[in-house]
Amino acid sequence: MAEVVTKGVGKVERTADRAEVHVSFETTGSTRNEAVDALTARVAGVEPAFRRPGVEVRSRRLDVHDNWNGKRRSGSRAAQNYVVRVDDLTGLDDLLGALVVAEPTWLNGPTWQLKDDVDAVREAQRAAVQDARRRAEGYVEALGARLGPLQRLTDGDAEVWAAESARMGMAAFGGAPGVPPGMDQLNLEAQNIVVTVRCTASWTLLD
Helix, strand or coil: CCEEEEEEEEEEEEECCEEEEEEEEEEEECCHHHHHHHHHHHHHCCHHHHHCCCEEEEEEEEEEEEEEECCEEEEEEEEEEEEEEECCHHHHHHHHHHHHHCCCCEEEEEEEECCCCHHHHHHHHHHHHHHHHHHHHHHHHHHCCEEEEEEEEEECCCEEEEECCCCCCCCCCCCCCCCCCCHHHHCCCCCEEEEEEEEEEEEEEEC
16 A cells, blocks of 8 residues: 655744853962862852852862973863753843852853753644644645555654844943943843654555
């Protein structure tokens, strides 16, 4: 019996309700001990910011190594790298401001996420199957045939990514040392998360 095989795509958008921030601090010293001692003092001021409600440190990674100038050792370097999750987005600007005041070596974020994508995935699955069926109906109509029952459905790889926010932007800011900058001026609003589901469906082709 003849078959018609179609692929369907379903896409659903949800507003992000979680953010992730990567931040690192680096210090140097003539020895590894000195570098680590300096790093300990450096991060001591930022650790309280991670104990705020809705903030969770997902990872802390320490990196200590010697610096080399050619074949000669030239002091040491220590780095602490954090991966921070923010579930309460109302406090995101304050957290970022506290991190900026701490003068990190590197800060990247926020990366937008969904706390739970189950409902979005299921809605995208329904849309993908409907898309596959519409395509199949178009082919059988072109052939002057009838669409029979579904024979096989294969799940594709689901994808989740953040779509660019229309209000995402950057703004210069200044201020006295130790004073949190106006992070709200950067318009770091939660972006839309796009959940995409793909499937392949095989249908019986009736005369």
